[in-house]
Amino acid sequence: MSSQHTKREITPMHPDDQFHWRPMVADDLKAVSKLASDIHADFLESDSVLLEKQKLFPEGCYILAVGDIISGYLLSHPWKRHDPPALDNLLGCLPSRYDTYYIHDLALAGSVRGHGMAGPIIEEIAKLARSLQLTSVSLVAAGGSEGFWKHQKFRIISTADLDKKLETYGVQAHYMERSVC
């Protein structure tokens, strides 16, 4: 499987500003970390864990920005199906054999929610998964976000083994998958 992918900027509609998704670079990490700790106060991850994802698979990391104002981010990478990584843990490396494309986190500041800014980057991720010859995108929906993900064509998969792997994500967490064939 090849990780070749052409990066593009994706511009969703927003009533006030020209926010757009662009590839994340290492210099964005400070702002991403601040946003992550504001949005996910109950699920904090260290800067090294966030930065590692950008280093391991920059093609899968985006920010939503206007100028130098960063109001959202998405972290993702190829991974193994039904094996979500524990929260706030370094991956070390990506698996040499992977069979799903994993969204680690998608988060928007409150000020840019409700404007359909998330959908376009999820479609871009679906395209990226297909370009890697993968047939699914997976994630852990935490904090009651499963309704949003269902809206984005994901479905919950629940097994005793999977549920055990979700312990670090809190009681409301669900493993979800979407086919991208």
Ligand SMILES: CC(C)(COP(=O)(O)OP(=O)(O)OC[C@H]1O[C@@H](n2cnc3c(N)ncnc32)[C@H](O)[C@@H]1OP(=O)(O)O)[C@@H](O)C(=O)NCCC(=O)NCCS
């Ligand atoms: C989850 C998140 C990225 C969604 O972005 P958003 O801007 O709020 O969502 P959108 O406005 O693009 O919603 C798209 C659609 O999903 C629906 N939707 C949004 N949240 C929903 C929810 N919790 N349950 C059901 N439907 C939901 C919207 O009504 C909208 O429907 P429409 O297209 O028919 O109008 C954002 O709310 C967020 O960052 N939340 C905090 C972080 C988080 O929980 N991230 C997920 C971690 S796994």
